[in-house]
Amino acid sequence: MESRESLEFREKYREIVLTYLKQQDEGVLYNCEKLTREAMEKQISPEEIVNLHRAILEEYDTELPEYISSSFDVLLEMMVGYGLAYMEHLSLRTEQQALRREIAQAEDMQKMMMKSDLPKVTGLEVGAVSVPMRQMSGDYYNFMQEGDDKISVTLADVIGKGIPAAFSMSMLKYASDNYSGSAKTPSEMLQNLNAVAETNIDDNMFITMFYGLYDTSNHLFEFASAGHEVGLYFDAKTRSFTDLYARGLPLGIDPNATYRGFEKAVAKDDMIFIMSDGVTETRTADGFIEREDLIAVFEERIDLPPQKLVKEVYDHLCKMQEYELRDDFTLICLKRV
Known part of the structure; x- marks a missing residue:
């Protein structure tokens, strides 16, 4: 069962895609930046977004050409590898931020000791x-x-x-x-x-x-x-x-x-x-x-x-x-x- 946060994200993404397909308004795309940060905070993987995007298109056009639908398999496979690498990047970034905080504390201690x-x-x-x-x-x-x-x-x-x-x-x-x-x-x-x-x-x-x-x-x-x-x-x-x-x-x-x-x-x-x-x-x-x-x-x-x-x-x-x-x-x- 999906979490409430995941369902909220899916609904926001669905609204952006459908609105853009109907209006072609670039102003709608500006909401993507905010939603991207939200996806990162909620740890929603790239492959989840690809699957969501395919589902929205198939809902929007029940006669979606097969080659378009099939092309998502390639994109999905790419995003699986990308997602794993990205999660590793996030983990390393978190460790790096923790290390920087520790170094900053050590720097303050050294300044105090060496003063x-x-x-x-x-x-x-x-x-x-x-x-x-x-x-x-x-x-x-x-x-x-x-x-x-x-x-x-x-x-x-x-x-x-x-x-x-x-x-x-x-x-x-x-x-x-x-x-x-x-x-x-x-x-x-x-x-x-x-x-x-x-x-x-x-x-x-x-x-x-x-x-x-x-x-x-x-x-x-x-x-x-x-x-x-x-x-x-x-x-x-x-x-x-x-x-x-x-x-x-x-x-x-x-x-x-x-x-x-x-x-x-x-x-x-x-x-x-x-x-x-x-x-x-x-x-x-x-x-x-x-x-x-x-x-x-x-x-x-x-x-x-x-x-x-x-x-x-x-x-x-x-x-x-x-x-x-x-x-x-x-x-x-x-x-x-």
Whole structure:
């Protein structure tokens, strides 16, 4: 026995067909769009509609030519296959919508977990911009108070994309928070995090990281790198840039890896730039941006406050790529004032 909804649909479809056959009014056809959505909601299959259409025509013309009636057998067979494929499509679409909702929830959770407020410290101005290429980022940055006079800055990048990279970064974030607070040297911090990464992430995934400690009492910056992008240092007195050189294996490759620490005395108005490869590997029509061209972008904006500076650098590099990020983009600026 047919359901009430099915009977209502049959009657509406019958009315549209018979009205159109009598009046040939295209205005009647506009009702088909609404009725199509109704058929989808009520899960009425294409082959049901074909059978219904044939029955209506045979009712309309009792002397309907045999070849017309028989042609519906071909259409019906086509619609059976189409209907099965369409139902599969609906099922996949439903699953995709559910997955998108879950990813959106995971994205919100990641933003909440990874949120890092810019530190407000006497004698130091900080700017930061971080934009994911996809919904979830494989970049992670953080600032932490380390004892009375030191601020730590962390920037890490998972070599990988999407949800696996985001989960790996969340794991590293909690490990980093656990080790912070005791003013460990950058070498010690990377050593500890390397042990965590080597044990807990997949063999085909590893993490680059830059970790620094800024001492606000004497303006000494200590830092170390685990295979991360080389930073930049701006000397305000000479108005020149130099590489903030530091090397080391990425986290998660070798459990016995060691990390060398470096230090830099920061003079008034000097700046430190730390970045992910989404900055250094900006792609132009001629390939990756050259180091000197990247420095020129910084030079043009060097007199801006740090937060405005990093935002304008991001806008410029994004425009160079026709507003299509090819990687997660994170840029941090520290300026002694």
